[in-house]
Amino acid sequence: MVIDTSKYRIIIGLEVHVQVKTDSKIFCGCSTAFGAEPNSHTCPKCTGMPGALPVLNKKVVEYAIKTAISTGCRIAPSSIFARKNYFYPDLPKNYQISQYEQPLAENGFVEINVEGVKKKIELIRIHLEEDAGKLIHVTGEGSLVDFNRTGTPLMEIVTTPCITSSLEAYEYLVTLKRILRYIGVSECDMEKGSLRCDANISIKPQGEPGLGVKTEVKNMNSFKGIQRALDYEAGRQMEVLEEGGKILQDTRLWDEKSGRTVSMRSKEEAHDYRYFPEPDLVPVIISADWINEVRSTMPELPHARYCRFMTEYGLSDYDAGVLTAEKEIADYYENCLLLGKTGKEEKERCKMVANWVMGDLLRHLNEENKTINDSPVSPEMLVSMIGFMDKGTISGKIAKEVFSQMYDSGDSPAVIIKEKNLVQVSDESEIVRIVEEMINENKDIVKRYRTGEEKVFGFLVGQLMKKSKGKVNPAIANKILLEKLQK
Amino acid sequence: MTAHELIKKIKNREMSSEEITVSILNRIKETGGNINAFVTVMGELAVKQAKEVDSKIKEGKPVGMLAGIPILIKDNINIKGTRTTCSSKILNDFVSPYDATVVKKIRSADAIFIGKSNMDEFAMGSSTETSHFSVTKNPWDIARIPGGSSGGSAAAVAAGQAVLSIGSDTGGSIRQPASLCGVVGLKPTYGRVSRYGLVAFASSLDQIGPITKDTTDAALLMNVISGYDDNDSTSVNLPVPDYTKALINNVRNIKIGIPKEYFSQGLDNDVKTAVMEAVKLLKSMGAQVKELSLPHTEYAVAAYYIIAPSEASSNLARYDGVKYGYRANEEGEGVSLIDVYERTRGEGFGQEVKRRIMLGTYSLSSGYYDAYYLKAQKVRTLIKQDFDKAFGEVDVIITPTAPTTAFKIGEKTEDPLKMYLSDIYTISANLAGIPGISIPCGFDKEGLPIGLQLLAKPFGEETIFRTAYSYEQNTGWHLKEPKL
Numbered sequence: 018m019v020i021d022t023s024k025y026r027i028i029i030g031l032e033v034h035v036q037v038k039t040d041s042k043i044f045c046g047c048s049t050a051f052g053a054e055p056n057s058h059t060c061p062k063c064t065g066m067p068g069a070l071p072v073l074n075k076k077v078v079e080y081a082i083k084t085a086i087s088t089g090c091r092i093a094p095s096s097i098f099a100r101k102n103y104f105y106p107d108l109p110k111n112y113q114i115s116q117y118e119q120p121l122a123e124n125g126f127v128e129i130n131v132e133g134v135k136k137k138i139e140l141i142r143i144h145l146e147e148d149a150g151k152l153i154h155v156t157g158e159g160s161l162v163d164f165n166r167t168g169t170p171l172m173e174i175v176t177t178p179c180i181t182s183s184l185e186a187y188e189y190l191v192t193l194k195r196i197l198r199y200i201g202v203s204e205c206d207m208e209k210g211s212l213r214c215d216a217n218i219s220i221k222p223q224g225e226p227g228l229g230v231k232t233e234v235k236n237m238n239s240f241k242g243i244q245r246a247l248d249y250e251a252g253r254q255m256e257v258l259e260e261g262g263k264i265l266q267d268t269r270l271w272d273e274k275s276g277r278t279v280s281m282r283s284k285e286e287a288h289d290y291r292y293f294p295e296p297d298l299v300p301v302i303i304s305a306d307w308i309n310e311v312r313s314t315m316p317e318l319p320h321a322r323y324c325r326f327m328t329e330y331g332l333s334d335y336d337a338g339v340l341t342a343e344k345e346i347a348d349y350y351e352n353c354l355l356l357g358k359t360g361k362e363e364k365e366r367c368k369m370v371a372n373w374v375m376g377d378l379l380r381h382l383n384e385e386n387k388t389i390n391d392s393p394v395s396p397e398m399l400v401s402m403i404g405f406m407d408k409g410t411i412s413g414k415i416a417k418e419v420f421s422q423m424y425d426s427g428d429s430p431a432v433i434i435k436e437k438n439l440v441q442v443s444d445e446s447e448i449v450r451i452v453e454e455m456i457n458e459n460k461d462i463v464k465r466y467r468t469g470e471e472k473v474f475g476f477l478v479g480q481l482m483k484k485s486k487g488k489v490n491p492a493i494a495n496k497i498l499l500e501k502l503q504k
Numbered sequence: 505m506t507a508h509e510l511i512k513k514i515k516n517r518e519m520s521s522e523e524i525t526v527s528i529l530n531r532i533k534e535t536g537g538n539i540n541a542f543v544t545v546m547g548e549l550a551v552k553q554a555k556e557v558d559s560k561i562k563e564g565k566p567v568g569m570l571a572g573i574p575i576l577i578k579d580n581i582n583i584k585g586t587r588t589t590c591s592s593k594i595l596n597d598f599v600s601p602y603d604a605t606v607v608k609k610i611r612s613a614d615a616i617f618i619g620k621s622n623m624d625e626f627a628m629g630s631s632t633e634t635s636h637f638s639v640t641k642n643p644w645d646i647a648r649i650p651g652g653s654s655g656g657s658a659a660a661v662a663a664g665q666a667v668l669s670i671g672s673d674t675g676g677s678i679r680q681p682a683s684l685c686g687v688v689g690l691k692p693t694y695g696r697v698s699r700y701g702l703v704a705f706a707s708s709l710d711q712i713g714p715i716t717k718d719t720t721d722a723a724l725l726m727n728v729i730s731g732y733d734d735n736d737s738t739s740v741n742l743p744v745p746d747y748t749k750a751l752i753n754n755v756r757n758i759k760i761g762i763p764k765e766y767f768s769q770g771l772d773n774d775v776k777t778a779v780m781e782a783v784k785l786l787k788s789m790g791a792q793v794k795e796l797s798l799p800h801t802e803y804a805v806a807a808y809y810i811i812a813p814s815e816a817s818s819n820l821a822r823y824d825g826v827k828y829g830y831r832a833n834e835e836g837e838g839v840s841l842i843d844v845y846e847r848t849r850g851e852g853f854g855q856e857v858k859r860r861i862m863l864g865t866y867s868l869s870s871g872y873y874d875a876y877y878l879k880a881q882k883v884r885t886l887i888k889q890d891f892d893k894a895f896g897e898v899d900v901i902i903t904p905t906a907p908t909t910a911f912k913i914g915e916k917t918e919d920p921l922k923m924y925l926s927d928i929y930t931i932s933a934n935l936a937g938i939p940g941i942s943i944p945c946g947f948d949k950e951g952l953p954i955g956l957q958l959l960a961k962p963f964g965e966e967t968i969f970r971t972a973y974s975y976e977q978n979t980g981w982h983l984k985e986p987k988l
Contacts, residue, residue, distance in 0.1 A: 067703040111821035179616035296707035
């Protein structure tokens, strides 16, 4: 059932955990590299050996500072770690080192744009903690534990319950991911587990202030999945209320297959984590100097870059949006602009390069599920090709073919144009010859044109292109064709 | 013989490390069963190490500060490849996969590891009676306890079964057994010695320290084990002085404070007398003595018995049979994960450990945290402030180490609270993070050793050594040995 938003308003808060992509774990020097043999990236510290002690990896703090800066958070000059105590086989010490009362950062925001409307999603806090291991259940035998993942640094980012629709939730996640990838702090890939998200959702009749009874929704593994789960849960809660029932505060698992949330209540008891300050670690002191030092190493943030692309390059908001969606694409684009000074009008050049990147390049890459970092066409190659177009060596149409060839072979445009003999024919006398030949071969159609059927012009152009294998300079060819047809 | 005497003899090749080590091992074989100080005797390995040191010396190669000296390590400190049991069933078969930092340092100093010593289980106790391997006996009277939790270490040194030893002290576990066994035991300033590799009991209170025959040996050992460690974030990055340079026989103008709260009820008469005699002697040697007050002393035991069990309840959570150590039987219909946890920990831990885990879990739980753990930490700050103020007026504070001499085995086991009060004079130093030493200062009517405690401000070990050494050199208590 879909919620009726004229009757109810939705209240959503999101809790996101991202894996911080440092080379080493947060409290020991073990590697965080994914996919290694089970229990090969471990040491006494991350396996909870008797007598082992945690040592904070400063790089993780640096990445958290970057995140806090890019979300406008207040960074605590002193923050402390705390133990979250509970028993589970994937938690070697049976406590997780996390942060509780004095988190690293508080009170920031992420600005999103939902169907043209801007909104600031408020962040309550950002804090650091360590990840647990992986349990693999083997039917009939029991469970196996892999501690490679224990101690992987996590950043927990918590919003206020200010999100009012599943679409806002989706946009928030997309924007957050973009920011975190821009600053190089996390891959934010839900499929690989470097981003996890739990949602808290409640509903209230329109007009009534405050929060409703919330349920926690877990087990989503894509941003769209989260959107669907929230839609479902909002609808479910409405149905309960409409039937006169009460919402039970509950933890529910999203089942992607059936498209429903299922209560976990039988499993979950209220956990008392007995938080207390971690006595093995000293407070994390973050000075203004350190913050400034980190700030100076940060790249331009996505929103700022998007705005600059519009003002500096005259791009439309759609184009700027596509080009800045990922830092690597924006970098590629700007590298192209830096390389190719073709003497063309600035804005025209910017638009042309944009079209090639957004169009042909991204399309090819997407088809092969490649990222722009894997592009066989480098900025140098693309700019070189555009250069040939500007000089008139090839037409726009031929350029498309050159591009495909470049992409498939990795050869430079110069080589391809030469080998495939794609140089555009711009020599007027040559074109005249081809036009006259074509006219001779299509006397009937030409007659029809000359008797007033203008629409067959397109066909004749097509024939011309076919005859010349598309190599005639279209502008010149058109002019000459028209001339010859007038006769 | 003391380590400092033996080191000279070994260097001069008057004696070999091998002969010393073999002699000690023989002594352990002959008299070891009498006092049960050892969990593991590292006989073969020790002889091998000793031979290597002797070779190095013969070849004129450089050797470490403790070259050839047999040392006994408390069984809650990891030596790679040895059992580290913490005198508990739950770690009975646990073999250390790594060396503690202090062990690395001692190894570099070329000392000879002769074994792991018996202790109260997980360091929780004041008599070594909670050990899974049964109690260690006091060599001065084998019907009595040696103190705890480093009872094995203290007893072995007193009985000549080790030249040097290392213990750990959370509420008095080095000082109190040293006192009861008539040897020297030092708890360094919190953060002076790395805790990496020490099985944690109470993280904010634990420290590793030397248990030795005299103050010179303790200073030597402190030189070796002290220092900042990257692996221990609570260790302090301050240079380590040469503690042997502080062994000066001169207490002129040292200001000594006597806290009146440490000399009231519960203190045995013989102990009181011995301590006052010691103070008198120091005064006659030129020290200035004044009475002072540490007003929050009466809350120390209560605060400790909230803070230590709380941290312990979390530190001991890792012993669940999943990764290492004892795992209970998993057989049976419908046995769940919780069942295995409960069985393992129920069967693997002794009574006192379970008692403290329960206490600690309760104190940290929702609704009680503020009233107990948080409150106790606030009281702790007040206790520390008492000392800060006192050390603005005096250099050293002198107290008895323990309220009594060694009590009989079984005498206090029925009443945990009575047992807890054995720590009444030592506990505050752990709460405040200050250093403290116990040195022998006499015997009671039964011939049982009495200990004198000296406390100083943080990183004031040199003042402690100077005062303790002066007293020691002008008496002779440390030269007395029990007859086994």
